[in-house]
Amino acid sequence: MFIAxxxxxxxxxxxxxxxxAGARSCQTGGLVDDGPLLRIEGLTKRYPGATALDDLTVxxxxxxxxxxxxxGAGKTTTFRLLLGLTHPTDGSVEVCGIDVAxxxxxxxxxxxxxxxxxxxxxxxxxxxxxxxxxxxSGLPAxxxxxxxxxxxxxxxxxxxxxxxxxxxxxxxxxxTKLAQALVGDPELVLLDEPTAGLDPLGREDMLAxxxxxxxxxxxxxxxxxxxxxxxxxxxxxxxxxxGRLVVSGATESLLERTGVVTxxxxxxxxxxxxxLQQHAMPAVAADGVVEVTIDGDEQLDLVRDVIAELxxxxxxxxxxxxxxxxVFLRRAEHTT
Amino acid sequence: MSAVEVRGGAVYDRGYRPYEGRxxxxxxATFALYKASIRRALGIRRSWRQKVxxxxxxxxxxxxxxxxxxxxxxxxxxxxxxxxQIITYRDYVxxxxxxxxxxxxxxxxxxxxxxxxxVLPLMFARPLTGVDYVAAKVAAIASIVxxxxxxxxxxxxxxxxxxxxxxxxxxxxxxxxxxKVPLSVALLALYYAVVGVAVxxxxxxxxxxxxxxxxxxxxxxxxAGVLVGNNFRFEGGSPAAVxxxxxxxxxxxxLVFLGHIDPASPLNGVTxxxxxxxxxxxxxxxxxxxxxxxxxRWVER
Amino acid sequence: xxxxxxxxxxxxxxxxxxxxxxxxxALSELSCSFGPGVxxxxxxxGAGKTTLMRAITxxxxxxxxSVRIEGRDPRRDRGVHSRMSLVPEDEAVSAAxxxxxxxxYIADLRRITDRNAPDDALRTVGMLDAADRRxxxxxxxxxxxTKVAAALVxxxxxxxxxxxxxxxxxxxxxxxxxxxxxLGAQGRTVIVSSHILNExxxxxxxxxxxxxGRLAAAGGHHAIRDAMNDRPRHVLIRSDDxxxxxxxxxxxxxxxxxxxxxxxxxxxIQTVQARELATALPRLARDTSSRLIEVRAxxxxxxxxxxxxxx
Numbered sequence: 004m005f006i007a008x009x010x011x012x013x014x015x016x017x018x019x020x021x022x023x024a025g026a027r028s029c030q031t032g033g034l035v036d037d038g039p040l041l042r043i044e045g046l047t048k049r050y051p052g053a054t055a056l057d058d059l060t061v062x063x064x065x066x067x068x069x070x071x072x073x074x075g076a077g078k079t080t081t082f083r084l085l086l087g088l089t090h091p092t093d094g095s096v097e098v099c100g101i102d103v104a105x106x107x108x109x110x111x112x113x114x115x116x117x118x119x120x121x122x123x124x125x126x127x128x129x130x131x132x133x134x135x136x137x138x139x140s141g142l143p144a145x146x147x148x149x150x151x152x153x154x155x156x157x158x159x160x161x162x163x164x165x166x167x168x169x170x171x172x173x174x175x176x177x178x179t180k181l182a183q184a185l186v187g188d189p190e191l192v193l194l195d196e197p198t199a200g201l202d203p204l205g206r207e208d209m210l211a212x213x214x215x216x217x218x219x220x221x222x223x224x225x226x227x228x229x230x231x232x233x234x235x236x237x238x239x240x241x242x243x244x245x246g247r248l249v250v251s252g253a254t255e256s257l258l259e260r261t262g263v264v265t266x267x268x269x270x271x272x273x274x275x276x277x278x279l280q281q282h283a284m285p286a287v288a289a290d291g292v293v294e295v296t297i298d299g300d301e302q303l304d305l306v307r308d309v310i311a312e313l314x315x316x317x318x319x320x321x322x323x324x325x326x327x328x329x330v331f332l333r334r335a336e337h338t339t
Numbered sequence: 340m341s342a343v344e345v346r347g348g349a350v351y352d353r354g355y356r357p358y359e360g361r362x363x364x365x366x367x368a369t370f371a372l373y374k375a376s377i378r379r380a381l382g383i384r385r386s387w388r389q390k391v392x393x394x395x396x397x398x399x400x401x402x403x404x405x406x407x408x409x410x411x412x413x414x415x416x417x418x419x420x421x422x423x424q425i426i427t428y429r430d431y432v433x434x435x436x437x438x439x440x441x442x443x444x445x446x447x448x449x450x451x452x453x454x455x456x457x458v459l460p461l462m463f464a465r466p467l468t469g470v471d472y473v474a475a476k477v478a479a480i481a482s483i484v485x486x487x488x489x490x491x492x493x494x495x496x497x498x499x500x501x502x503x504x505x506x507x508x509x510x511x512x513x514x515x516x517x518x519k520v521p522l523s524v525a526l527l528a529l530y531y532a533v534v535g536v537a538v539x540x541x542x543x544x545x546x547x548x549x550x551x552x553x554x555x556x557x558x559x560x561x562x563a564g565v566l567v568g569n570n571f572r573f574e575g576g577s578p579a580a581v582x583x584x585x586x587x588x589x590x591x592x593x594l595v596f597l598g599h600i601d602p603a604s605p606l607n608g609v610t611x612x613x614x615x616x617x618x619x620x621x622x623x624x625x626x627x628x629x630x631x632x633x634x635x636r637w638v639e640r
Numbered sequence: 641x642x643x644x645x646x647x648x649x650x651x652x653x654x655x656x657x658x659x660x661x662x663x664x665x666a667l668s669e670l671s672c673s674f675g676p677g678v679x680x681x682x683x684x685x686g687a688g689k690t691t692l693m694r695a696i697t698x699x700x701x702x703x704x705x706s707v708r709i710e711g712r713d714p715r716r717d718r719g720v721h722s723r724m725s726l727v728p729e730d731e732a733v734s735a736a737x738x739x740x741x742x743x744x745y746i747a748d749l750r751r752i753t754d755r756n757a758p759d760d761a762l763r764t765v766g767m768l769d770a771a772d773r774r775x776x777x778x779x780x781x782x783x784x785x786t787k788v789a790a791a792l793v794x795x796x797x798x799x800x801x802x803x804x805x806x807x808x809x810x811x812x813x814x815x816x817x818x819x820x821x822x823l824g825a826q827g828r829t830v831i832v833s834s835h836i837l838n839e840x841x842x843x844x845x846x847x848x849x850x851x852x853g854r855l856a857a858a859g860g861h862h863a864i865r866d867a868m869n870d871r872p873r874h875v876l877i878r879s880d881d882x883x884x885x886x887x888x889x890x891x892x893x894x895x896x897x898x899x900x901x902x903x904x905x906x907x908x909i910q911t912v913q914a915r916e917l918a919t920a921l922p923r924l925a926r927d928t929s930s931r932l933i934e935v936r937a938x939x940x941x942x943x944x945x946x947x948x949x950x951x
Binding site for chain 1: 354355356357358360361362363364365367368371372374375384385389452453456457458460461462463464465466467468
Binding site: 229231304315321322 | 682686807835837838926931932934936943946947950
């Protein structure tokens with residue numbers, strides 16, 4: 004006797020494991036390509052009057068990648084170049100080992116795309132739309148219908164899938180958009196501001212879904228203005244400013260430990276500062292918390308003991324990590 | 340109590356299943372788009388309201404066939420001379436206002452909503468190029484127009500067969516109809532599909548597109564009429580007759596059925612009238628395809 | 641203690657307001673007020689935030705109750721509008737104008753005589769360099785900033801902004817947040833509606849939360865959290881000897897539950913007495929020689945508060 008149990012919908016997000024995606028390598032006509040997901044070399048795109056991308060060179064691994072841009076249309080242009088919908092002025096792009104200029108159709112059959120704008124036919128039902136787009140991705144009709152049903156389960160659209168999209172809320176439309184991007188079983192999905200227009204709970208649900216994609220072996224390239232989203236979900240970050248590469252690297256490596264420990268003991272902060280200074284630890288009170296610089300993890304025990312002795316309540320203790328905001332600011336200010 | 344011992348239990352987590360099956364490329368995608376466009380035009384998988392207009396028009400277009408058969412049936416016992424035929428096969432491969440309305444209705448419906456609702460980026464993020472998109476849309480409309488023009492012909496033929504003295508004799512005596520009708524209907528269907536879809540691709544509003552299609556046909560037909568004059572039956576026609584975008588395929592129809600231009604048509608007496616008609620036909624098709632490819636090239640929007 | 645739904649020195653007073661559209665009740669007997677500084681207006685989609693903003697700026701009449709700006713009715717008293725600005729979320733800016741032309745146009749509409757006002761406003765939002773470019777060449781973020789400049793040119797005392805950071809890139813977001821804080825510090829009443837809660841945390845001292853057209857919570861978000869003391873708190877503790885520490889912690893009365901959270905690599909302690917736990921923790925850790933690597937309340941953020949309120 005066995006029970007087939009559908010996976011429960013993802014709820015709380017903050018547990019998104021940041022390990023690299025499950026081992027699904029790019030399939031290239033039978034040969035398995037273990038190379039990087041994206042290889043971009045010298046990519047330049049100039050329009051009359053503006054340069055969208057300027058000599059961009061970067062190699063991106065499989066996994067969940069955040070694409071953050073400033074000052075320019077870099078992200079839209081990047082997506083269009085990846086989909087082979089635009090030719091670069093210079094340089095090349097390889098997706099899963101396939102040169103986009105040489106075989107744009109081949110690249111597109113491995114991609115899924117979730118645009119930012121409204122793009123769904125409003126008079127059809129979600130089930131019909133996702134199934135049709137499955138067929139358009141090359142799946143036989145029956146398989147398309149089956150997959151559409153599975154994917155709609157995955158994104159959490161239940162009975163609503165049999166209603167016309169015109170009546171959907173923003174959250175439901177975003178889910179449907181994501182579903183059509185996934186129905187063709189892509190190796191890489193391009194997400195353009197997937198949380199736009201969603202309220203905080205909808206945003207959490209969407210980010211949880213995106214995080215799960217990594218565990219299915221689907222790579223994600225998510226373009227967003229919200230560094231918070233990137234920090235929560237993405238293993239890798241690419242930052243572009245005015246068409247030039249500013250930063251690219253694994254999220255964890257970008258968030259450095261600063262050696263400063265933030266301690267919140269409520270109103271007794273000043274007493275703590277004094278006591279710590281007596282133990283020769285530089286400490287300062289700021290914004291209602293105490294910041295103490297430590298030299299090695301053993302000093303954490305000293306901090307703990309001082310607090311215990313003063314019988315102060317310990318509400319928070321954390322090593323300050325730079326946030327992506329700060330990384331971005333620092334690097335962006337260098338280039339301006 | 341069961342005699343079978345149940346051993347073991349397991350829980351399966353459905354999660355996400357990658358797709359391991361067959362996967363087509365451009366051909367499959369194009370065919371899928373073709374089917375989806377037909378479904379859209381005929382209102383299949385949508386509400387009943389969407390189905391009313393196309394099928395109502397189909398009914399209207401089939402009426403002459405039914406009437407003809409009915410009269411044939413009623414007069415079947417009279418002598419051949421007395422039998423009344425409302426409509427011949429050649430006449431029936433014609434342009435009725437019903438057909439015109441039909442094209443003006445379905446052609447916009449398969450391309451305008453895609454543009455208006457910004458669905459195109461989703462389409463082109465698939466193994467589908469601009470050429471494929473155009474081919475699928477034109478083929479869809481051509482197929483529908485063909486079917487809707489051909490069905491009444493079938494009704495007419497079968498009906499005539501059945502009310503004639505001998506069905507078999509009728510059949511063998513009218514073998515040429517069996518290729519002339521499909522060929523001329525196909526020429527007609529392709530033509531209207533290209534023109535209808537090309538005009539519709541210029542706008543994202545269905546009503547504007549439909550009105551423009553109708554307007555184009557009516558205006559060119561009136562202009563041609565003015566240029567040709569009213570006496571073309573006696574004094575000969577004029578090359579200006581080919582300006583009539585609406586009626587152009589009819590000259591080709593006559594070439595198929597008669598082997599030459601119909602003396603009663605406005606092209607009568609024009610030297611190389613047949614060639615002129617064919618050349619204009621091909622030019623219109625090429626112009627239409629040119630417009631479409633430009634609208635859906637997608638690279639460098 | 642004064643009701644946190646009402647601000648001290650209130651400039652915008654909403655009293656018992658109800659608004660309905662046919663059968664749909666958008667606001668239901670809502671009473672609150674806004675004062676100088678930045679107040680965040682939060683709520684799920686459809687909770688009534690946009691309706692409230694339109695009622696405050698007089699674009700919409702209320703079916704019941706009253707709205708007063710500095711004591712005056714925005715529907716009746718046209719004079720009030722010179723003191724107020726609304727930056728709606730989706731209003732299109734006239735595309736054929738340059739940024740400067742647009743801001744000047746608004747200034748003229750509002751009869752601002754100061755010639756420098758448009759440029760000052762554009763400088764404040766960081767759009768002075770792009771002032772002579774056409775708005776239809778702008779990115780979404782630049783359009784937003786132009787709209788904010790147009791709102792600033794009248795030097796309003798009350799500013800109502802609906803998702804003003806929408807479409808802005810990370811740098812622009814940070815700059816706009818600083819700008820709004822500055823405007824609040826100048827004594828203006830700034831009401832900002834946004835879904836990005838961690839930014840609202842930085843930006844607003846005070847929040848008003850609407851759910852289904854009703855007031856769900858008001859005040860500083862830490863204080864709101866404290867007010868929800870019937871709901872258990874969750875505290876994450878990372879230690880080098882988690883199990884030993886867990887054993888000690890479970891003896892505390894204030895601890896309602898202990899969970900090992902592998903994803904977060906630590907203990908999650910459930911408690912309804914946060915203070916007692918916090919006081920006992922350092923002592924117990926010292927006594928068991930467990931190093932405390934991280935201690936953090938998981939539901940102290942505005943996000944988790946929101947989740948609790950909206951559930």
